[in-house]
Structure formats: structure tokens, C-alpha cells
Amino acid sequence: xxxxxxxxxxxxxxxxxxxxxxxxxxxxxxxxxxxxxxxxxxxxxxxxxxxxxxxxxxxxxxxxxxxxxxxxxxxxxxxxxxxxxxxxxxxxxxxxxxxxxxxxxxxxxxxxxxxxxxxxxxxxxxxxxxxxxxxxxxxxxxxxxxxxxxxxxxxxxxxxxxxxxxxxxxxxxxxxxxxxxxxxxxxxxxxxxxxxxxxxxxxxxxxxxxxxxxxxxxxxxxxxxxxxxxxxxxxxxxxxxxxxxxxxxxxxxxxxxxxxxxxxxxxxxxxxxxxxxxxxxxxxxxxxxx
Amino acid sequence: xxxxxxxxxxxxxxxxxxxxxxxxxxxxxxxxxxxxxxxxxxxxxxxxxxxxxxxxxxxxxxxxxxxxxxxxxxxxxxxxxxxxxxxxxxxxxxxxxxxxxxxxxxxxxxxxxxxxxxxxxxxxxxxxxxxxxxxxxxxxxxxxxxxxxxxxxxxxxxxxxxxxxxxxxxxxxxxxxxxxxxxxxxxxxxxxxxxxxxxxxxxxxxxxxxxxxxxxxxxxxxxxxxxxxxxxxxxxxxxxxxxxxxxxxxxxxxxxxxxxxxxxxxxxxxxxxxxxxxxxxxxxxxxxxxxxxxxxxxxxxxxxxxxxxxxxxx
Numbered sequence: 001x002x003x004x005x006x007x008x009x010x011x012x013x014x015x016x017x018x019x020x021x022x023x024x025x026x027x028x029x030x031x032x033x034x035x036x037x038x039x040x041x042x043x044x045x046x047x048x049x050x051x052x053x054x055x056x057x058x059x060x061x062x063x064x065x066x067x068x069x070x071x072x073x074x075x076x077x078x079x080x081x082x083x084x085x086x087x088x089x090x091x092x093x094x095x096x097x098x099x100x101x102x103x104x105x106x107x108x109x110x111x112x113x114x115x116x117x118x119x120x121x122x123x124x125x126x127x128x129x130x131x132x133x134x135x136x137x138x139x140x141x142x143x144x145x146x147x148x149x150x151x152x153x154x155x156x157x158x159x160x161x162x163x164x165x166x167x168x169x170x171x172x173x174x175x176x177x178x179x180x181x182x183x184x185x186x187x188x189x190x191x192x193x194x195x196x197x198x199x200x201x202x203x204x205x206x207x208x209x210x211x212x213x214x215x216x217x218x219x220x221x222x223x224x225x226x227x228x229x230x231x232x233x234x235x236x237x238x239x240x241x242x243x244x245x246x247x248x249x250x251x252x253x254x255x256x257x258x259x260x261x262x263x264x265x266x267x268x269x270x271x272x273x274x275x276x277x278x279x280x281x282x283x284x285x286x287x288x289x290x
Numbered sequence: 291x292x293x294x295x296x297x298x299x300x301x302x303x304x305x306x307x308x309x310x311x312x313x314x315x316x317x318x319x320x321x322x323x324x325x326x327x328x329x330x331x332x333x334x335x336x337x338x339x340x341x342x343x344x345x346x347x348x349x350x351x352x353x354x355x356x357x358x359x360x361x362x363x364x365x366x367x368x369x370x371x372x373x374x375x376x377x378x379x380x381x382x383x384x385x386x387x388x389x390x391x392x393x394x395x396x397x398x399x400x401x402x403x404x405x406x407x408x409x410x411x412x413x414x415x416x417x418x419x420x421x422x423x424x425x426x427x428x429x430x431x432x433x434x435x436x437x438x439x440x441x442x443x444x445x446x447x448x449x450x451x452x453x454x455x456x457x458x459x460x461x462x463x464x465x466x467x468x469x470x471x472x473x474x475x476x477x478x479x480x481x482x483x484x485x486x487x488x489x490x491x492x493x494x495x496x497x498x499x500x501x502x503x504x505x506x507x508x509x510x511x512x513x514x515x516x517x518x519x520x521x522x523x524x525x526x527x528x529x530x531x532x533x534x535x536x537x538x539x540x541x542x543x544x545x546x547x548x549x550x551x552x553x554x555x556x557x558x559x560x561x562x563x564x565x566x567x568x569x570x571x572x573x574x575x576x577x578x579x580x581x582x583x584x585x586x587x588x589x590x591x592x593x594x595x596x597x598x599x600x601x602x603x604x
Contacts, residue, residue, distance in 0.1 A: 001495050002402050008394030009403070012416050012469065015462050019426060022433035077326020085320045094327065096594045101334045103516070103590045105523030107557045108579050111564050112337045115344070143333050150330070166299060176315040197421070204423025206526035207557075211564060233526070236425050240529045265429045269422065276421035280414065 023269055026262035034256050044230045045218035046239065046257035055221045056264065059134065059229040063209060064202040066138025066225060067145055071198050074142075075149025076191065082150070083157040084179050102147035110211030113140030118212065122226065129226040132214025138225065140208040149198045156190020156283075157183055161290055189289075193282035200275035204268060206233040232264045341583070344576035356577050361559065365570035370578055373559040376453065376533070377522055380555055383457025384464060384521045389514055391461075392468025399469070400476040401498050420466040428530030431459030436531055446550030451532025453553045459531050460521045467520070471513025475506040508600030512593045519589035523582065525557040533558040556582050 034051065041050040078098065082091055118136040122129050129135065160183050168178040184191070214228025218238075222229045239261040348356055359369020395416075403409040435458040440450030479502050487497035503510075533555050560582060563575040 002398070005394045005398035005402060008391045009398045009412050009469075011391055012395060012419060012466060013412060015430070015465065016415055016419060018434050019422065019430050022430055023426070026433065074326050074330045077323045078330055081320065081323035081327050085323060094331075096590075097331055097334070098327075099594065100587060100590050101330060103519060103523075103586055104334070104337070105525070105557055105582060105586060107523070107525040107560050107564075108337070108341070108583060111560065111575065111579060112340065114564070116336065116340050143330075146330050162299065174313065174316060176313075176319045179319070200421055204421075204425070206423065206425045207561065210526075211561070233423065233425055236428075237526065237529060240425075240428065262429060262433075265426050269426050272421055272423055273418060276418050280417060 019269065023262055023266040026259055027266040030256065030259035030263045033259070043218060043220035044235055046235070046260050047218070049256065050218075051260050051263075052221060053267075055219060056230050056232045056235050058221070058223060059213070059219070060203055060231040060233070062223070062225055062229065063134050063138040063141060063213065063231055064199055066135060067142035067202040067205075068195065068199060070139055070142025071145040071149050071202075072195060075146045075194070075198070076153055078146070079150040079153035079157065079194075080179065080184070083154045084175075084183060098147050098150060101143075102151070104144070106144060106205060106207040107211070109140050109144050110208040113137055113208055113212035126226045130214070130228065132212060132228045134213050134222075134225040134227065134229040137209045137211075137213035137229075137231075140212055141202050141205045144205060144208060145198045145202050148201055149194045152194030152197055152283075153187070153191050156187040156194065156286055159190065159286055159290055160186045186289075187286065189282045189285040193279040193286075196275050196279035196282065200272045200279065203275070204233065204272050206237055209234045210237040232268045236261050236264050236268075338583070341576050341579050344573055345580045347573040348577040349580065352577075356574065357581060361554070365566075365574055368571075368574060370556065370559060370581060373554050373556040373578070374581070376553045377556040379453055379549070379553075380457050380460060380528075381518050381522050383453065384461045385514075385518055387457065387461035388465045388468050388517070388521075392465050393472050393510060395465075395469045396472035396476060397498060397503070400473050401494070401502065416466045416469050420470060423526075424463055424524055425526040425530070427459055427463040428527030430462060431455055431527055431531040435459055435462075444550050446547065446552075448532055448550075448552050451552075452550050454549065455531045456528050456533055456553065456555070459527050460524060463524065463527060464517045464521050467517050468514060471517065472506075472510050475509025475513065476502060478509060479505045508596060512597045515589050515593040515596070519586050519593075522589070523557055523586055525555075525561055528555055528558050529561075556585075 035049070038049050038051050039053050041052040043050060044052050044055040082094060082098075086094060113136045114131070117139050118129075118131055118133065121139060122133055122136045125135070164182055164186055165178055168182040173181070209231045210233065213231065213234055219228065219230035239258060355367075355369055357370055357374065359367055360371050361373065362368040399409060399413065403412075435455045436450040438450075439445055439452065439455045439458070444450075444452070444454055446452050483501050483505060484497050487501045488494075492500070533553060556578065560575060560578045563571045563578060566575075
């Protein structure tokens with residue numbers, strides 16, 4: 001029995017190895033066959049052998065930034081309210097609803113970003129914005145990330161011992177002071193962890209960006225968030241479904257274009273892995289303290 | 291998870307010390323926090339209302355044929371039958387693969403493994419796997435599982451890009467989440483239960499089989515339901531393992547051909563319908579989202595009820 005269970009646990013290690021193996025091999029052959037100067041070009045047009053990394057990186061970072069601008073106030077606010085202010089009865093109702101928001105599939109939020117956020121928020125902020133924009137995708141990703149930020153932050157605040165709060169009240173501090181000056185700093189590591197985790201999730205989010213950010217086949221380098229933009233994940237989706245016609249087409253260029261999928265995948269994997277390890281470290285710091 | 295109903299000591303102490311002295315910050319700060327929470331909930335309700343209003347045309351005009359008709363390029367008659375069946379079949383494959391392996395791994399890590407470097411490595415590895423973006427799992431499926439399915443001769447007419455490869459990919463995707471939620475449920479069972487079992491001479495396996503796992507079962511099941519719901523709604527990895535190829539497949543083939551042949555899934559259909567130019571698919575896309583959300587929200591509600599009902603205070 002024990003051997004069977006050990007085998008099950010080792011399966012997870014095997015999956016990690018397979019992921020790294022499948023990414024690294026093909027990414028390496030992509031880097032070897034492609035002209036390295038094409039990694040710094042006018043834009044991301046895989047079919048024309050233009051694999052500009054800065055286009056997809058900047059697009060990814062801009063959308064993650066907008067997402068965190070939405071998710072940080074909403075997530076932290078909701079978490080602090082639930083942890084410190086909500087009465088047990090209200091908590092019992094509010095928390096499951098937030099969990100439902102966490103369960104909404106990303107393809108649904110992508111549709112929502114395209115059909116509601118884009119006309120009702122983005123195009124009101126900037127009438128020149130088109131239907132597809134990095135801003136709409138960013139807000140959509142932000143809503144998707146909010147419950148994650150809220151739940152990790154709430155866990156961190158709940159982990160702060162009650163004795164700290166009692167000591168603060170004992171000194172005559174008000175509730176606001178206790179929450180902002182005692183509980184919040186004590187939970188700071190966990191809160192930082194939740195934000196890092198949120199960024200990691202935003203970087204890896206695929207469907208919202210693929211549906212609402214536009215630029216399916218390729219994109220010029222773009223920093224205006226009211227314009228369509230390209231992210232690593234959206235570029236991968238475009239290559240996967242062949243919307244830029246590379247999947248079925250033959251020829252040397254098409255092969256390189258399809259292999260850029262693995263290169264992007266490796267880049268994405270390394271970025272999220274780094275962020276997750278960092279966040280893990282912060283979480284462990286909270287656990288060690290109390 | 292739920293807070294105790296008794297007032298917390300620090301609240302009582304705080305109230306008695308502060309008396310009725312209420313300043314601006316005491317009102318404005320919690321009000322701002324509540325506003326943040328309500329804003330998040332507002333987005334959720336707007337999403338639900340908006341999608342439902344858009345779907346109304348198709349749902350009211352077409353009735354159940356939206357669900358029971360086969361896929362088609364004609365928006366007048368197109369339905370979701372293959373998509374729903376495909377998603378259910380995928381979820382079944384995920385349940386068969388990820389549930390036993392995930393629970394087994396969690397039992398090993400929580401009940402058997404000692405706290406050494408190897409165990410810590412596996413635990414860190416699992417937490418990191420849970421954070422790997424879903425599209426990267428699509429690459430894993432494309433390079434490994436598709437070839438594996440093809441090599442076993444079950445590739446069908448699509449070179450291995452079939453339900454089995456899709457199910458394997460999604461199972462790998464949710465495996466770390468199953469392990470994490472199961473391990474949490476096992477950890478919540480007090481050590482006293484195990485010690486009592488050992489005290490009357492039970493073996494480790496007997497303690498696990500008859501005491502620990504039954505006590506943790508509600509937690510494990512809740513986690514599993516949520517995880518399967520997540521697999522049901524996942525889109526991105528399936529795009530790489532062939533789900534899009536099933537757009538034209540009509541279910542006249544035998545059951546074996548259905549499993550090894552082209553397939554599609556509900557979220558993938560939503561994605562491809564949302565990309566259709568022109569207005570005729572617009573309401574139908576929203577109707578498909580309503581169907582997807584109905585399944586997801588039912589699963590979520592079931593999980594929450596299950597948890598509240600069987601949650602145990604030790």
C-alpha cells in the first residue's frame with residue numbers, strides 16, 4: 001500500500017520533469033534554428049519571422065499591471081473587511097459568494113471583458129479605444145485575480161494571533177488603529193505573498209487576454225493600453241489554434257513560428273515559477289513567526 | 291473556515307474600552323473596505339445579469355434545442371450537444387485519473403512520509419505545479435500525452451489529439467490541487483484519532499482506512515467537486531490538444547470511435563463561437579455561457595453546502 005502511495009506522490013515530480021523537458025527541448029531547437037536578431041524586431045509576427053520578445057513581454061506586464069491596479073484595492077479591501085470587521089453571520093454569506101467569483105471560468109470573463117467591460121468602462125474612459133484593448137483585458141484579468149488575492153490575504157490576517165489585537169486594545173488603541181498599525185503589519189509577509197501570487201496568475205492568464213486584448217495573429221510593439229496588444233499567453237493561443245495560419249502551413253518559416261510556442265511557454269513557465277517560489281518564501285515567513 | 295458564533299475576546303475588550311467614542315476613521319475605514327468587497331460582488335452580479343439578458347433571445351426563442359441540437363455553423367439550429375457530452379466525458383476521465391492518484395499522494399505525504407528533504411521537495415514541487423499557467427499544461431499535453439495516446443494505438447483518426455489526451459492533460463493540471471486540498475483535509479483530523487487507533491492495536495493502514503480517511507471524506511469530496519468544476523471550465527490547454535478539431539464532429543460513430551476521434555468541450559465551443567464574426571452567434575454564445583455557469587455554480591453550491599453541513603468542530 002505504502003509503495004502505491006509513494007508512487008502517486010512521485011507522479012507529481014514526474015509531471016514537473018515532463019513539463020520542463022517538453023518545454024526546454026523544443027525551445028532550444030527554436031533558438032538554434034531562428035535568426036537571433038529576430039528576437040528584437042518591430043513586433044511579434046511569427047509568420048514573418050519576427051519574434052520580438054519586448055512586444056509580448058511589455059504587453060504581458062502592462063496587462064498584469066492593470067490587473068493588479070484592480071485586484072489590489074478590491075482584494076485587500078474585501079479581505080480586511082471579512083477578516084476584521086464582518087460579523088460571523090455576514091461572513092458566512094459573503095465568503096462563499098467571493099469563492100463563487102473565484103470559480104467563474106476564464107473564458108466567461110474573457111467574453112465579459114469583450115462585451116461589457118470594453119464598451120462600458122474602457123470606451124467611456126477613452127472614446128478612441130477600440131473594441132479590443134489591453135485595458136479591457138487587464139480589467140478582466142484583475143477581476144479574475146481579485147478572489148485569489150482576497151483569500152490569501154484573509155488567511156494571512158487570520159493567522160495573526162488574537163493576543164496582538166488584545167494587547168493593542170489594552171493600550172487604548174481604536175479598532176482602525178489596531179487593524180492598520182498592528183494586524184496589517186503583522187500580516188505583511190502574507191499580504192505581499194498574495195500580491196506576488198496575483199501577479200503570477202495574471203501573467204499566466206490566457207483566455208481573457210486571447211479574447212479581449214485583440215492582436216490575434218501578430219502585433220507591433222505597443223505601449224498604449226487603449227490599443228490592442230499581444231501577450232505571451234495570447235500569442236501562444238494564436239499559434240495553438242492556428243489563427244495566424246501557421247499550424248497547417250508547410251515551409252521553414254511555419255515550423256519556426258510554431259516552435260516559438262515552446263519558447264514562449266518556457267519563458268512563461270520560468271517567470272511564474274520564480275514568482276511562485278518568491279511568494280512561497282513570504283508565506284513561510286508568516287508561518288515561522290507565529 | 292466559518293468563524294465561531296461567540297464574540298471574540300478582543301472585540302468585547304475593544305468595545306468596553308472604547309465606549310461610544312466614534313471618530314471619522316471608525317466609520318470611513320470599514321466603509322471603504324466594505325465598498326471594495328461590494329465592488330467585487332457587483333462585478334459578479336453584473337456578469338450574471340448581462341450574460342443572462344444577452345442569452346434570453348436564444349434561450350426563450352429556441353428553448354431546449356440550444357442544449358440538445360448538434361453543433362452547426364448555422365446559428366439558427368446550432369446546439370451544444372457534443373460540447374456538453376465532450377465536457378462530461380473529459381471530466382469523467384479527469385475524475386478517474388486525478389482522484390485516486392491525488393488522494394494517494396496526499397495520504398502518502400500526510401500519513402506515511404517523515405519530514406525529510408525528499409518530502410519537503412515533493413511538497414514544494416506540488417505547490418509550484420499548482421501555480422503553473424494552464425496553457426503550459428497544454429504544451430505538456432501536446433508534446434507528451436498526444437504522443438503517448440498515439441503510441442498506445444488509441445490515437446484514432448486525429449493522431450492522438452482526442453478525448454483521452456485532453457483528459458490526461460486536464461488530470462495533470464488539477465492533480466496538484468487535488469493533492470493540496472486532500473492534504474489539508476487530512477491535516478484537519480486531530481492526532482488523537484490516530485493515537486487512539488494505534489492504542490487499540492490497529493496498523494497504520496487500518497487507522498488510515500477506517501479512521502482518518504472517513505473523517506476527512508467531506509473535506510476531500512468538497513475539494514474534488516471544486517477541482518472537477520475547474521476542469522470542466524478549463525479552455526486554454528484543450529486548444530493545444532485538439533479540442534477545436536471537434537467542431538464538425540457529429541455523433542453517429544460508435545462509442546469507441548467517439549473516445550478516440552475528434553472532440554470538443556463546452557468552454558472551447560464558447561471560445562470559438564465568441565470569435566464568430568457577425569451578430570447571429572452572439573445570443574447563442576451567451577446561452578452557452580449560461581449553460582456552463584449553471585454547471586459550475588451548481589457544483590460550487592454543492593461543495594459549499596457539503597462543507598457547511600459536514601464541517602466538524604474538534
